[in-house]
Amino acid sequence: MRKVIVAFENELNSAKVQEAVEGAGVAGCVVCRSAAQVRRAVNKHRLDTVICGFKLREESCEQLFQDLPGYCSMLMIGPQSQLELCQTQGIFKLYAPVSRGDLLASVRMLLQFRQRRGADQGGSVPRSQEQQALVEQAKAVLMDRHDMTEEQAHRFLQKQSMDHGAKLTDTARMVLSEDE
Numbered sequence: 418m419r420k421v422i423v424a425f426e427n428e429l430n431s432a433k434v435q436e437a438v439e440g441a442g443v444a445g446c447v448v449c450r451s452a453a454q455v456r457r458a459v460n461k462h463r464l465d466t467v468i469c470g471f472k473l474r475e476e477s478c479e480q481l482f483q484d485l486p487g488y489c490s491m492l493m494i495g496p497q498s499q500l501e502l503c504q505t506q507g508i509f510k511l512y513a514p515v516s517r518g519d520l521l522a523s524v525r526m527l528l529q530f531r532q533r534r535g536a537d538q539g540g541s542v543p544r545s546q547e548q549q550a551l552v553e554q555a556k557a558v559l560m561d562r563h564d565m566t567e568e569q570a571h572r573f574l575q576k577q578s579m580d581h582g583a584k585l586t587d588t589a590r591m592v593l594s595e596d597e
Contacts, residue, residue: 418442419528422458424449424469424478434468434494434520441521444528450474452481459485466527471495471503479503488580490527494520500564506572509563519562526595530577530588548586555589 421444425431428450435446447464449455452473458464465488469478482491482505492509493500500510509523552574559570578588 418445419466420445420447420462420464421466421468421524421528422447422449422455422464424452424455424467424473426450426470426473430470430494437517437520438468438524441517443521443524452476452478452484455481456484459489465489466524467491468524469493471499477503479505479508482508490530492523492527497564506569507576510565511563522595523562526592529591529595530581551586551593552589555592558592 421438423431423434423438423446425434431448431450435448438444439446444466447458447462449458450473452475455467455469455473459467467478467482467485467489469481469491471493472478473481478491478493482489485491490509491507492511493503494511494515495513497512500512503510509527511519511523552571555574556567556570559565559573560567563570565573574585574588574592577583578585581588583591
């Protein structure tokens with residue numbers, strides 16, 4: 418079973434997220450209480466997905482994300498007023514209180530980005546209208562669920578596609594499949 422890092426200052430928040438993720442069989446959880454523990458878990462176990470609050474004891478999770486290897490994904494959960502302060506590209510955001518369904522769908526999507534590899538990396542071919550519509554729908558989901566601008570959503574799709582060797586349309590399909 419895949420493992421994710423759950424990192425919140427508040428133990429109750431960690432326990433709730435851990436129970437939801439493990440209870441649904443989505444992933445096992447490594448619970449951390451500090452940014453230093455997160456860094457150790459990433460480096461020691463090569464974990465690539467961090468679910469966290471806005472900040473940990475010694476620093477903000479936005480600062481932590483900037484220090485993590487490029488293969489890591491972060492899902493930040495917190496009040497809208499705090500998450501709006503986070504301007505770092507590539508961080509997924511969910512406003513608290515978050516529904517169990519949105520939490521699980523977001524975690525599954527991040528885990529799938531890491532699993533999708535080996536897609537054809539041939540030359541650039543113009544997208545059909547159907548493919549372009551697929552990308553636009555995925556951007557709309559990201560904008561709605563994670564409070565991204567259209568540009569941020571597009572960059573996120575591009576970055577995930579490049580990081581995982583997948584076509585942009587395949588990445589868009591994955592986003593849409595998690596929204597169902």
